Amino acid sequence: MIGCPGCGAYLRFDIKSQMLKCDYCESSYSVAEADRFRSASEVVLEEGENQSSTTVEYLSDEEGRRAQNGYSLYAFSCPQCGGTIYGDCQDLTGFCSYCGSPVELAGRLTELEKPECVIPFQKTKEDCKTIFSRFVRKAFFLPKEYKDAEHIDSFRGIYMPYYVYKVNQTGDFRVNGKGKSYRRGDYIYTEIYEASGEMDSSYEGFEHDSSSTFSDDISESLGPFRNQDRIPFQGGYLAGFYADAADQKPGEFEKNARSEAQHETMRQVAREVRRQNSSVSIDTKKLGGGTITVSAEKTMYPVWFMSYRNGDRVAYAAVNGQTGKITADLPLDFRKFLLCAALLTVPLYFLLEAIFTFLPTTMVPIFSVMAAIAMGMFWHQGNDIMKRDDAKHVNAKKRKKKSGAGAIVFTAVIAIGIYAAISGMGFRHPVGFGLSAVCACVSLVFMGMSGKCYSNLAVVGTKMSGFTAAVATVIAVVAATAIILVSPVHDYWYYGACLAVLVCILWIFLVIACNHNMLATRKPVQFNKKGGDDRA
Amino acid sequence: MIVRKRYIGESKIRPAVLCGAVLSAVLILIGIWSISASFGRAAVIPEAKAEENRDFDRWSDEHYGQDFPVTREGVPAAQQENTETGYQVFLFDDADLLKPEEETRLLAEMYKITAYGGAAFVSVSMEGHHAGTSTKEYAQKQYLQCFGNNSGILFMIDMSTRQLWISANGEVYRTVTDAYCNTIADNVYTYATKGAYYECAKRVFEQANALLEGRKISQPMKHISNLLLAMALAVVGVFGYILFISNKSRPSTSAVLGGTKQRHHFDNLKVVYLRTDSEYSPVSKSSGGGSGSSGGGGGFSGGGGGHSF
Numbered sequence: 001m002i003g004c005p006g007c008g009a010y011l012r013f014d015i016k017s018q019m020l021k022c023d024y025c026e027s028s029y030s031v032a033e034a035d036r037f038r039s040a041s042e043v044v045l046e047e048g049e050n051q052s053s054t055t056v057e058y059l060s061d062e063e064g065r066r067a068q069n070g071y072s073l074y075a076f077s078c079p080q081c082g083g084t085i086y087g088d089c090q091d092l093t094g095f096c097s098y099c100g101s102p103v104e105l106a107g108r109l110t111e112l113e114k115p116e117c118v119i120p121f122q123k124t125k126e127d128c129k130t131i132f133s134r135f136v137r138k139a140f141f142l143p144k145e146y147k148d149a150e151h152i153d154s155f156r157g158i159y160m161p162y163y164v165y166k167v168n169q170t171g172d173f174r175v176n177g178k179g180k181s182y183r184r185g186d187y188i189y190t191e192i193y194e195a196s197g198e199m200d201s202s203y204e205g206f207e208h209d210s211s212s213t214f215s216d217d218i219s220e221s222l223g224p225f226r227n228q229d230r231i232p233f234q235g236g237y238l239a240g241f242y243a244d245a246a247d248q249k250p251g252e253f254e255k256n257a258r259s260e261a262q263h264e265t266m267r268q269v270a271r272e273v274r275r276q277n278s279s280v281s282i283d284t285k286k287l288g289g290g291t292i293t294v295s296a297e298k299t300m301y302p303v304w305f306m307s308y309r310n311g312d313r314v315a316y317a318a319v320n321g322q323t324g325k326i327t328a329d330l331p332l333d334f335r336k337f338l339l340c341a342a343l344l345t346v347p348l349y350f351l352l353e354a355i356f357t358f359l360p361t362t363m364v365p366i367f368s369v370m371a372a373i374a375m376g377m378f379w380h381q382g383n384d385i386m387k388r389d390d391a392k393h394v395n396a397k398k399r400k401k402k403s404g405a406g407a408i409v410f411t412a413v414i415a416i417g418i419y420a421a422i423s424g425m426g427f428r429h430p431v432g433f434g435l436s437a438v439c440a441c442v443s444l445v446f447m448g449m450s451g452k453c454y455s456n457l458a459v460v461g462t463k464m465s466g467f468t469a470a471v472a473t474v475i476a477v478v479a480a481t482a483i484i485l486v487s488p489v490h491d492y493w494y495y496g497a498c499l500a501v502l503v504c505i506l507w508i509f510l511v512i513a514c515n516h517n518m519l520a521t522r523k524p525v526q527f528n529k530k531g532g533d534d535r536a
Numbered sequence: 537m538i539v540r541k542r543y544i545g546e547s548k549i550r551p552a553v554l555c556g557a558v559l560s561a562v563l564i565l566i567g568i569w570s571i572s573a574s575f576g577r578a579a580v581i582p583e584a585k586a587e588e589n590r591d592f593d594r595w596s597d598e599h600y601g602q603d604f605p606v607t608r609e610g611v612p613a614a615q616q617e618n619t620e621t622g623y624q625v626f627l628f629d630d631a632d633l634l635k636p637e638e639e640t641r642l643l644a645e646m647y648k649i650t651a652y653g654g655a656a657f658v659s660v661s662m663e664g665h666h667a668g669t670s671t672k673e674y675a676q677k678q679y680l681q682c683f684g685n686n687s688g689i690l691f692m693i694d695m696s697t698r699q700l701w702i703s704a705n706g707e708v709y710r711t712v713t714d715a716y717c718n719t720i721a722d723n724v725y726t727y728a729t730k731g732a733y734y735e736c737a738k739r740v741f742e743q744a745n746a747l748l749e750g751r752k753i754s755q756p757m758k759h760i761s762n763l764l765l766a767m768a769l770a771v772v773g774v775f776g777y778i779l780f781i782s783n784k785s786r787p788s789t790s791a792v793l794g795g796t797k798q799r800h801h802f803d804n805l806k807v808v809y810l811r812t813d814s815e816y817s818p819v820s821k822s823s824g825g826g827s828g829s830s831g832g833g834g835g836f837s838g839g840g841g842g843h844s845f
């Protein structure tokens with residue numbers, strides 16, 4: 001906390017003016033100026049003097065430099081989840097930013113390691129609230145409480161610790177490239193070239209958050225920050241804001257920066273080579289070598305952060321305090337979804353009425369296609385959760401290189417074969433049946449792949465429900481396909497098939513929505529000393 | 537502030553919502569069906585206007601009880617001709633589905649069409665006449681024989697494939713489009729299923745005539761199909777939108793690289809020719825097959841629709 005030299009009140013960092021401002025006497029000070037007398041007031045505090053009569057004296061440059069290795073903030077530990085947030089005022093009231101439970105905490109003064117750089121807040125809280133409101137306006141399906149003005153007010157400005165990596169790649173490189181390619185008779189000839197030289201490439205600005213309490217999925221989608229705007233850190237920027245502490249080593253994310261840089265270097269090499277000989281193209285997936293050095297710089301990034309507690313789950317919303325980019329966990333209210341779908345049905349119905357007259361036999365394959373799409377979404381979600389929970393390695397040994405896409409193509413080909421065979425037999429709705437049969441096969445494959453996801457997840461301990469919906473959908477599509485094959489005379493068979501498939505699609509979506517809510521919200525982390533990110 | 541409401545994902549109302557959705561969907565369907573059916577019935581079956589039929593009544597009085605010439609070979613003889621428009625009426629009941637007085641009454645119904653084009657009714661017996669061709673193709677062939685490519689409508693009951701088919705062309709086809717052919721066929725197929733072939737055929741020409749006179753016919757098939765489709769599209773669309781909105785996209789590689797400060801310097805860059813690789817890749821010997829002979833004479837230029845029964 002920094003006292004105002006004029007009246008002793010707290011100074012806050014004012015985003016609009018990028019200055020420290022006193023609310024009482026309305027005087028403004030630059031951050032550099034304030035940092036000097038802030039250190040002075042801390043010295044006074046440590047000597048046990050009365051806080052209210054803080055005397056402000058300017059430190060000499062020498063003393064100021066001594067105080068630059070660390071800085072002190074008040075630490076607030078949430079009794080509910082154990083998460084710790086740091087601030088420069090003594091009390092924290094409102095919500096815990098990690099678990100969303102209401103808290104009223106007294107801080108304990110803690111010394112923190114000083115980061116090298118900071119990007120000060122550019123977006124004010126008002127900006128942030130506007131951005132959030134605009135964003136949730138698009139998300140009609142959110143629970144009402146999520147959009148409450150009172151709730152939106154709980155956005156808190158937090159400086160999140162990041163590592164900003166510098167990468168240097170120097171030395172010799174030697175890569176092969178392909179030149180002109182031409183055909184002569186039964187042979188294709190390709191010229192092979194070798195490009196070599198010395199490179200000296202440097203990158204600055206690969207970023208990764210260094211706090212385990214700050215979910216990676218949020219920090220990644222918040223980025224990129226314009227990190228060329230970062231400036232040397234001074235405690236004054238934190239006045240009136242909060243901060244999170246870094247608890248992960250820079251080495252943990254170094255390889256990301258390294259590989260990004262290496263690939264970009266190769267793209268640059270390829271560009272240089274093309275400049276010399278325009279017919280030569282370099283495979284940029286191969287890496288050219290050279291020596292790579294990586295260094296990390298501790299930087300504080302500004303983030304507006306909000307948590308939304310619902311039962312035993314919590315949803316986060318975050319706004320990039322520099323660029324205004326927003327990212328949020330969006331829980332879905334399925335009733336709102338149904339309502340909206342029902343409302344959309346009306347205009348769609350009249351639109352279709354104006355244009356189309358569908359035959360019942362045409363409807364069935366259309367519904368089969370939609371069911372296949374729904375099954376694809378179902379699998380995609382299962383796959384996402386599997387990736388998140390890192391369950392894909394469970395069966396890694398058993399699983400040979402069999403990609404899902406390949407399986408789909410394979411089955412589709414078989415299905416088309418069956419269809420061709422049957423349609424040759426003078427059968428009534430060959431196209432509809434063929435399409436429906438392909439969709440049935442695709443759905444079946446998606447079901448199989450989702451089943452694998454689910455079983456892998458079960459091994460890791462993530463219990464997923466709703467697989468029955470997938471089974472039911474496949475059965476419905478197969479039944480619909482059979483109905484086209486048999487082609488009964490009466491329309492209601494086809495309508496019935498469509499309705500059954502539609503119900504299954506709804507069911508699938510319901511399952512996806514429930515899982516989505518599990519994904520979109522998280523269990524508040526029980527932080528132990530080192531912290532464990534349930535999403536990491 | 538602790539939020540009281542729960543998401544559905546965590547609550548017990550899942551089955552209830554699902555049942556509710558299904559129930560309401562079924563109710564809407566039934567509602568639309570009944571409304572459209574009753575609406576259509578009122579609109580479709582007007583009492584024939586006596587004046588318009590005076591002509592025909594005279595004609596049928598003279599010919600009642602006669603057997604109509606049913607010629608299958610060559611150009612068929614018209615059973616009746618509208619002297620003002622020159623459009624003709626044909627009735628070939630090969631499958632013997634109609635009683636003589638039903639034929640007379642059907643001819644009366646068909647005669648109304650002649651204000652706009654020709655009208656033909658063809659039934660095909662179980663033995664059939666069109667091995668290798670579909671009902672649709674056969675109907676089109678028959679149409680060409682009756683009316684060439686002039687305006688008209690032909691209704692075929694094919695007992696060999698158990699299919700109904702309506703072909704239309706010219707001025708009639710401009711009103712009785714493919715969609716309407718399909719709709720009419722769908723409206724009448726139940727009569728054919730029940731064996732009420734006269735009712736079936738009568739309604740085809742009745743409804744075609746209603747359309748030609750600018751009236752409306754009931755289209756339950758269209759309404760139900762479109763409703764089902766609208767529901768499905770809405771559900772899939774809205775859900776896709778939700779997934780799209782809530783997707784936390786990572787910045788692309790180019791965005792990440794755009795956020796970095798880069799400096800590149802290359803020295804002594806040499807691009808040297810090494811060798812030439814060859815790869816065996818035989819040229820496929822596919823003869824560029826010429827496109828099949830197009831158009832075997834004047835094809836049928838109209839359209840139509842049908843339904844099995």
Ligand SMILES: [Zn+2]
Nearest residue numbers: 004007022025
């Ligand atoms: Zn002041």
Ligand SMILES: [Zn+2]
Nearest residue numbers: 078081096099
């Ligand atoms: Zn907490």
